[in-house]
Amino acid sequence: MSMFGALFNEPRVLVIQHTDRAPGGNFCRGLEARGARLFYLNPMEKDRIPQTSDGYDGLVVLGGSQHAFDDVTSPHFPALMDLMRLFDDKKKPVAGICLGCQLLARAYGGRVWTLDSMEFGFIQHGVTEAGMLDPVIGGLELPELMEFHEDSFDLPPRASLLVRGDRCANQCFRVGHASFGFQFHLEADTAIIRRWVDLFRNGAFVDYRRHLQHFDDAYFEDFSGRIASRITGSERFCHRVTGRWLALIRQ
Numbered sequence: 001m002s003m004f005g006a007l008f009n010e011p012r013v014l015v016i017q018h019t020d021r022a023p024g025g026n027f028c029r030g031l032e033a034r035g036a037r038l039f040y041l042n043p044m045e046k047d048r049i050p051q052t053s054d055g056y057d058g059l060v061v062l063g064g065s066q067h068a069f070d071d072v073t074s075p076h077f078p079a080l081m082d083l084m085r086l087f088d089d090k091k092k093p094v095a096g097i098c099l100g101c102q103l104l105a106r107a108y109g110g111r112v113w114t115l116d117s118m119e120f121g122f123i124q125h126g127v128t129e130a131g132m133l134d135p136v137i138g139g140l141e142l143p144e145l146m147e148f149h150e151d152s153f154d155l156p157p158r159a160s161l162l163v164r165g166d167r168c169a170n171q172c173f174r175v176g177h178a179s180f181g182f183q184f185h186l187e188a189d190t191a192i193i194r195r196w197v198d199l200f201r202n203g204a205f206v207d208y209r210r211h212l213q214h215f216d217d218a219y220f221e222d223f224s225g226r227i228a229s230r231i232t233g234s235e236r237f238c239h240r241v242t243g244r245w246l247a248l249i250r251q
Contacts, residue, residue, distance in 0.1 A: 001228055009122050011036045011249045013055040016080060018044050018064030018099060021199065025146065027060065027187035030215055030242030032073035036249075038149045043076040051081055057249045059087045061100030061186065064209050067151055068102035069112040088176035093248045098149055101181035108156035115168065118211040119147040120200070121223055122230045125171050128143075131162035137172065138178060143183035143233030146195055148212065152183070170242045186238040190231050204221070 012176045013036050015024055027182040030040055039056070044064075053059070061084065084107045085092050096104035102112045123143040131137045142163065152168050155161055156175055163172035163184075171183045188196075201220050203209050 002089070002209055009035065011118040011246060012055060013058045013060060013249075014036050014050070014053075014056040015040045016059070016061045016100070017075075018066060020060060021065075021195070022063035022098070022207075023187075023192065024060065024062055025187035025189045025192050026187055027095070027242055029058075031246055034243060034246050036246060043073040043080065044074070047074050047183030048081040049080075051084070052206060053082075053087045053090050053092055056087075058093045058246075060085065060120050061094070061096045061103060062187075063149075065102060065205055066099060067112070067114070068099055068106055068153070069151075070122075073185065077103065087174070088179045091177045094179035096179070096181045096244055097187055098183060101183045102151055102153050104175065104179055104181040105156050105159075105170070105173070108159060108179075110156035110159070111154045112151055113153065114151050115149075117214055117241050118150045118208065120211070120215065121147060121167050122226070122234075123147050123165065123167075124186070125163050125165045128161050128164050130160040130174075132170070134160070134162050134174060136160045136174075136241055140237060140240050141233070143237055144230050145186055145237070146188045146193060147184055148188075148200075149183065150208065155221070161198065174250075180245065186234060186241060189235065190227055193227055193231070194224070 013031055015038050017040055043049055081103055084094050084104055106112050124144045127142050153160045154171050159173045161173050161174035165171045173181050199205055
């Protein structure tokens with residue numbers, strides 16, 4: 001923990017948010033509820049990526065519709081991946097969600113690639129043997145979790161797969177000292193998901209319009225009606241994960 005954070009027992013966590021359409025939701029609220037102080041940067045709004053982890057105790061990289069392999073559209077990606085590795089080298093925990101997960105995989109040598117069709121909706125996955133022993137994932141009940149992505153990745157060398165999916169295999173992994181990638185949106189709350197449904201359904205996600213052919217009105221109506229029954233388990237899982245991830249900072 002940084003000297004400032006240690007003095008006040010207030011972990012300082014840097015949060016990289018690429019868009020207001022993919023906020024930190026339950027993940028960031030869970031950190032704040034446990035006493036963490038969050039500092040936000042948006043590199044898509046020209047905020048500069050720090051060259052050092054000084055002053056921070058952990059790093060969270062959130063999602064977005066950008067492709068993690070596209071440095072032309074998102075020229076800050078190389079600097080961000082450097083920062084992710086730097087935090088881990090200093091044994092400061094890292095959490096990457098969706099796009100952040102794919103960038104973490106790429107940062108450690110994993111190839112990022114595009115799926116044939118989008119993975120969208122609440123999906124049940126399985127915890128691996130390594131996941132059962134993991135200090136962040138192990139022993140937790142894994143509910144159906146929200147997915148909203150068109151890219152996936154190859155597991156980096158020396159990474160441990162913690163959660164495996166049927167259609168999209170690499171759903172959660174650990175690499176380095178304490179860096180975790182979450183492909184699923186454990187952070188998503190009801191308001192976030194309902195906004196995603198509205199924006200996706202109405203073509204506001206320009207890059208995702210080609211996927212709308214796979215989701216008709218009946219699907220969206222049925223999905224929207226099931227959010228309330230599924231979000232409770234997801235929020236409980238996220239609450240436990242954020243507590244355990246933050247505990248790694250306080251160790």
